[in-house]
Amino acid sequence: xxxxxxxxxxxxxxxxxxxxxxxxxxxxxxxxxxxxxxxxxxxxxxxxxxxxxxxxxxxxxxxxxxxxxxxxxxxxxxxxxxxxxxxxxxxxxxxxxxxxxxxxxxxxxxxxxxxxxxxxxxxxxxxxxxxxxxxxxxxxxxxxxxxxxxxxxxxxxxxxxxxxxxxxxxxxxxxxxxxxxxxxxxxxxxxxxxxxxxxxxxxxxxxxxxxxxxxxxxxxxxxxxxxxxxxxxxxxxxxxxxxxxxxxxxxxxxxxxxxxxxxxxxxxxxxxxxxxxxxxxxxxxxxxxxxxxxxxxxxxxxxxxxxxxxxxxxxxxxxxxxxxxxxxxxxxxxxxxxxxxxxxxxxxxxxxxxxxxxxxxxxxxxxxxxxxxxxxxxxxxxxxxxxxxxxxxxxxxxxxxxxxxxxxxxxxxxxxxxxxxxxxxxxxxx
Amino acid sequence: xxxxxxxxxxxxxxxxxxxxxxxxxxxxxxxxxxxxxxxxxxxxxxxxxxxxxxxxxxxxxxxxxxxxxxxxxxxxxxxxxxxxxxxxxxxxxxxxxxxxxxxxxxxxxxxxxxxxxxxxxxxxxxxxxxxxxxxxxxxxxxxxxxxxxxxxxxxxxxxxxxxxxxxxxxxxxxxxxxxxxxxxxxxxxxxxxxxxxxxxxxxxxxxxxxxxxxxxxxxxxxxxxxxxxxxxxxxxxxxxxxxxxxxxxxxxxxxxxxxxxxxxxxxxxxxxxxxxxxxxxxxxxxxxxxxxxxxxxxxxxxxxxxxxxxxxxxxxxxxxxxxxxxxxxxxxxxxxxxxxxxxxxxxxxxxxxxxxxxxxxxxxxxxxxxxxxxxxxxxxxxxxxxxxxxxxxxxxxxxxxxxxxxxxxxxxxxxxxxxxxxxxxxxxxx
Numbered sequence: 115x116x117x118x119x120x121x122x123x124x125x126x127x128x129x130x131x132x133x134x135x136x137x138x139x140x141x142x143x144x145x146x147x148x149x150x151x152x153x154x155x156x157x158x159x160x161x162x163x164x165x166x167x168x169x170x171x172x173x174x175x176x177x178x179x180x181x182x183x184x185x186x187x188x189x190x191x192x193x194x195x196x197x198x199x200x201x202x203x204x205x206x207x208x209x210x211x212x213x214x215x216x217x218x219x220x221x222x223x224x225x226x227x228x229x230x231x232x233x234x235x236x237x238x239x240x241x242x243x244x245x246x247x248x249x250x251x252x253x254x255x256x257x258x259x260x261x262x263x264x265x266x267x268x269x270x271x272x273x274x275x276x277x278x279x280x281x282x283x284x285x286x287x288x289x290x291x292x293x294x295x296x297x298x299x300x301x302x303x304x305x306x307x308x309x310x311x312x313x314x315x316x317x318x319x320x321x322x323x324x325x326x327x328x329x330x331x332x333x334x335x336x337x338x339x340x341x342x343x344x345x346x347x348x349x350x351x352x353x354x355x356x357x358x359x360x361x362x363x364x365x366x367x368x369x370x371x372x373x374x375x376x377x378x379x380x381x382x383x384x385x386x387x388x389x390x391x392x393x394x395x396x397x398x399x400x401x402x403x404x405x406x407x408x409x410x411x412x413x414x415x416x417x418x419x420x421x422x423x424x425x426x427x428x429x430x431x432x433x434x435x436x437x438x439x440x441x442x443x444x445x446x447x448x449x450x451x452x453x454x455x456x457x458x459x460x461x462x463x464x465x466x467x468x469x470x471x472x473x474x475x476x477x478x479x480x481x482x483x484x485x486x487x488x489x490x491x492x493x494x495x496x497x498x499x500x501x502x503x504x505x506x507x508x509x510x511x512x513x514x515x516x517x518x519x520x521x522x523x524x525x526x527x528x529x530x531x532x533x534x535x536x537x538x539x540x541x542x543x544x
Numbered sequence: 545x546x547x548x549x550x551x552x553x554x555x556x557x558x559x560x561x562x563x564x565x566x567x568x569x570x571x572x573x574x575x576x577x578x579x580x581x582x583x584x585x586x587x588x589x590x591x592x593x594x595x596x597x598x599x600x601x602x603x604x605x606x607x608x609x610x611x612x613x614x615x616x617x618x619x620x621x622x623x624x625x626x627x628x629x630x631x632x633x634x635x636x637x638x639x640x641x642x643x644x645x646x647x648x649x650x651x652x653x654x655x656x657x658x659x660x661x662x663x664x665x666x667x668x669x670x671x672x673x674x675x676x677x678x679x680x681x682x683x684x685x686x687x688x689x690x691x692x693x694x695x696x697x698x699x700x701x702x703x704x705x706x707x708x709x710x711x712x713x714x715x716x717x718x719x720x721x722x723x724x725x726x727x728x729x730x731x732x733x734x735x736x737x738x739x740x741x742x743x744x745x746x747x748x749x750x751x752x753x754x755x756x757x758x759x760x761x762x763x764x765x766x767x768x769x770x771x772x773x774x775x776x777x778x779x780x781x782x783x784x785x786x787x788x789x790x791x792x793x794x795x796x797x798x799x800x801x802x803x804x805x806x807x808x809x810x811x812x813x814x815x816x817x818x819x820x821x822x823x824x825x826x827x828x829x830x831x832x833x834x835x836x837x838x839x840x841x842x843x844x845x846x847x848x849x850x851x852x853x854x855x856x857x858x859x860x861x862x863x864x865x866x867x868x869x870x871x872x873x874x875x876x877x878x879x880x881x882x883x884x885x886x887x888x889x890x891x892x893x894x895x896x897x898x899x900x901x902x903x904x905x906x907x908x909x910x911x912x913x914x915x916x917x918x919x920x921x922x923x924x925x926x927x928x929x930x931x932x933x934x935x936x937x938x939x940x941x942x943x944x945x946x947x948x949x950x951x952x953x954x955x956x957x958x959x960x961x962x963x964x965x966x967x968x969x970x971x972x973x974x
Contacts, residue, residue: 115773117693134773136738136935154741154772155693181738183935213934233735233927234934236697242739249696256686263547263585266679267666270965271701271748272714272763274972284702284716286725288762289754289969295716295725302965305663305974308566308611309672311584317748318701324719332718333702342584343545343564497663497974504643504664505566505613535700535732539719542704544735544927 116190118156121200126190131202133158134210136237137182139220140175147175149204150197151186157239159193160186160202171207180219181237183210225528232535233544243371244531247364248520252316254363255337255516258356259314264339267306269299269315275494277301282322284332295320298513299338301443301498304474307342307509308501314339326539327416328528329466331517333537340511346445346455346473349510350431353459353469354387356514357429361385364523377525381463384427391431394453397422413439419458419466426462433457442488443481445473445508455510461522468519471512478502546620548586551630556620561632563588564640566667567612569650570605577605579634580627581616587669589623590616590632601637610649611667613640655958662965663974673801674961677794678950682746684793685767685946688786689744694769697736699729699745705924707731712752714762725750728943729768731873731928734904737772737939738931744769756969757846758958759896761947763967770941776875776885776903779940780861783889783899784817786944787859791815794953807955811893814857821861824883827852843869849888849896856892863887872918873911875903875938885940891952898949901942908932 116131135153142148145164150157162175178184185208193201217231218238228235235241259266272293276283284295299315306313316337323330339352361382364372372379392400397418398410406417414422414432422430434453437446444454456472475481481502485492492499517532530536535544546561565583572578575594580587592605608614615638623631647661648668658665665671689696702723706713714725729745736743746767753760769782791812794802802809822830827848828840836847844852844862852860864883867876874884886902905911911932915922922929947962960966965974 134937135741154737154739181935183937211936216934233732233930236736237739245697245736245740246695249690252696253686253690256683260679260683265676266682267675267964268748268765270763270967272750272967272972284718284723286714286716288714288972289752291972293714293972306666306675306964307584309584309667310675318698320702322719333700335698500661500663504646505611506641507564507613534697534736537700537702542702542718542721542723 118151118153118158120155121158121190121202122156122198124192124200127192129190130187131190132185132187133160133202134185135183137178137180137184137213139180140178142176147172149175149178151184151202152237156198158198158200158202159196160188160204162204162207166203167205167207171204174207174209175204177212178209179213180216181213181234183213184208185210229530229536229541230543236534239374241531243368243374244520244524244526245534246371247368247524248516248532250364250368251360251516251519251523252335254360255316255356255514257363258359259337259339262312264312264314265306265310267303267310267313267315268317269296269302269338271296271317275491277490277494284320284322297321298336300340300511300513303338303340303511304498304509305501307340308505308507311342312339313341324539329416329518329521331529331533331536331538334518334533335516336513337516338511338513340509342507342509344473344510345508346457346510349471349473349512350389350391350433350457351387353431353457353471353512353514354389357389357459357469357519358386360519361523372524375524375526377523381427382523385429389429389431389459390426391433391457392422392425393433394435397432411436411439416466419460420464423460423462423464423466429462429468430460431457432460440472442484442490443472443474445475446480461518463522463525465518465522468522469512469514471510473508473510476502476506476508478506548581548583548588550585551588551620551632552586552628554622554630557622559620560617560635561620562615562617563590563632564615565613567608567610567614567643569610570608572606577602579605579608581614581632582667586628588628588630588632589626590618590634592634592637596633597635597637601634604637604639605634607642608639609643610646611643611664613643614638615640659960659966659971660973666964669804671961673798673804674950674954674956675964676801677798677954678946678962680794680798681790681946681949681953682765684790685746685786685944687793688789689767689769692742694742694744695736695740697733697740697743697745698747699726699732699768701726701747705921707920707924714750714752727751728766730770730941730943733768733770733941734928734939735931737770738935738937741772742769743771754969759846759948759951761959761963761966761968764963765946766943767946768941768943770939772937772939774903774940775938776887776940779901779903779942780819780821780863780887781817783861783887783901783942783944784819787819787889787899787949788816790949791953802954805954805956807953811857812953815859819859819861819889820856821863821887822852822855823863824865827862841866841869846896849890850894853890853892853894853896859892859898860890861887862890870902872914872920873902873904875905876910891948893952893955895948895952898952899942899944901940903938903940906932906936906938908936
């Protein structure tokens, strides 16, 4: 069995090939049928000439419906007239299954229709391209980590305490107890730095948020590196290197897929360290003259993020948010404890936040004080506080949402296309 | 900042180094203090000579408690007397934090005690070795897949229908609906084969089983490849290649860690394709003369699996189980529909099942019939049945539990040590 990708790469020229795949579409002209065939590695034009095949082969071809599964034998050849420069001249064709009328046709479908048929919609060239890019982004993340001395230590999905309140948590009965689905694996990777220094977790995370936006999923994948003895600066450097590496790898290996999406790759080619920075306070000042004006101390929303995101060709760090609007574990700036040693990374082209990170509080007393100020249940943090009793060290980390990175790199409009089977407030099927 | 691993690899000989890490333990002899220091990349002996350092450095060293965090400067040197052949002669030492008395000492602790302190227990040499091997197993899985033309298509964790009954499912309110935590991503990867031919998902899966054994976790990671146009034989071949690759990579890169665990690597070196096979029916016959005697048609349990597992030095396939005790989607053998084209892979040395897989039913009518026979709710499988209407093809796949592979490769007694934060019926903390 040959792969269509090998033929398109020019490796099978003049050779007899057998391809197992699906019919994407078909047209006929005179005594020739033109079939576009997909095998999961690519799509290729294949021709059936009435006067060159057995009658039953031509008749079978004539009956073929969209997405029918088939096995063809023929000769692969370069052919400048074919859409991708190569073609198979079919000698024999066997129908594996004549497909029922495919619900997704060439006409425009509404998004709810497509989501309902997601299990079939995934076969479209556009969705295939996105899935390949998503896989490449994930591979790049893991390769970067593994090549840079990080050890994967997966955080648990189920946890017994609702650390930051139950309002956005999914909850499940757990034998005689209650368990919650993780919103972040960070606290757990903080535990493994003392064993392995540079660690990361990478798994699905869950937010039961009622927000219905183009950038939120209830279930999404997040990579969360954490590094012992790393400060705020080290943390930003690591983010720049990781994001640049991902973009470089996608450009290197998924140019064809970016082309399918019509993605202008110029802006992506700009992405290399260092990334520009702006403080939260500077952002507030810049917003002063706009209609998105905001008082210092309020959290930035989507329009503010978008404003910053459009300022630069590269991703931009917004640093040092007010301590009181950020998570309790973020290290206040020793020079100005009203702001935290944190940063959110804004993807360019209007995409907004893809990473949130910070230096963590390593001092036990300060951490206890922050837990109290934030009115969090100290009991739930017992083991986390232990980490500050037994050889605490300064450390930093961040969380990067995979689907948001895919959204930006593919330049899509909605995050629901960035994961094979999206979960949103209204979508739990298929 | 240097890494201890670089010193132990002989790269820093005679050089001045700065190490940031933790005190593993300490002893003193005459005017010399011997510190074992861990930095997350390794452990090295470091010495403080009373007559060669400032008085305060020696005094600080004297006060150091187990797991205190510290920064040392000194000269790295080969030293045959040191436990790992290298040593640091400390010139300067800064205490980052004097740790409180560490709860885990040198004496034996009960397992419940250690599990309660899992966040600290992870710092022990044995747990570090296991975590590094787990990370290597996962990297090997992903590299193997990516290098062999597979595309990662993550299956969702949350799903709206309880396909195989709710008794072993975790359930969560999902806005106005109910959702269930996945037990397997298989049905979803079956949907992506038509788009990408060779695919896999790799994520956490959940079983709310009440079984309290040494081989069960309620939350564990599973890799599930699925291949279009692959039959029963192709499926076994893929499993042999994957498992052999994983073992080879761990032997190549984690020999030191296997040594820490005292793992005899000889049996691991035997692991290469092909793996021996035995049919379910043959197993029943072999059991006839043992105390584990079983009637044909009953499922194999742990003792039967162990019996087969001990037969060979390599992993062993048990093939063709009775159709009626296996999942509804498994293809019955056309030559004898009473058995399925399935196989479970038994790790050797008594470890039992690490993989379960099969050719899948691709015929719509047969699949509908099996759903009916198994008294499953057809409505829940609507989208899954669609896959058989629109270009169905023969296909096969399997699921491999990561922690069970780690259990076997590390030759451990209990699976709870094979994941950073294990979840069992009685364990949801930390």
